[in-house]
Amino acid sequence: MYELSFWAWLEEHQLPCLLKGVFGIECPGCGFQTAVLLLLKGELWESVKTYPGLIPLAVFVGLAIAHFMGVKKIAPGVIKFAGFVCLLIILISYLLKLIIH
Template identity: 70%
Template structure:
């Protein structure tokens, strides 16, 4: 298991992948800010993480539910996965549209 130390988080943050959409077109994509928000979350900056990328926490919940369903937890129904996935998608798209409008 990987232990996320401050040095590792700082190194990963300094070596983030560039957004190809932003580099080629000049506008941010719906995923812009995701990496930064993950690093903020790993450092314990939950509020700043949510401000940077509002869809991160719902995405983590969705991925955890999906992993649980794949692992064989029968109480996680496909309907719950669809609803959480849809909510996650809506949050990401609304925050992206708001970012485009305000910037």
């Protein structure tokens, strides 16, 4: 009897990209699920290569959650800056992916 590992099961059950399925081009979020799985496995560098915006996105979400939970030392300007940097990294890596591939 064939037994799947947890990681193999997660890799086989990733959600498909609707934009890629309909139009044949990747969206700015393509690679996110794979990068999360790689990060959870401890493969940080592979995760960053797969989706460069994952770590900045995690920092942004963490700052936003901490701010909304009542941490007063996190100024809204810091959250906006982190969000802008995150968006910039995602868009630049997406454009590079479209140009190179």
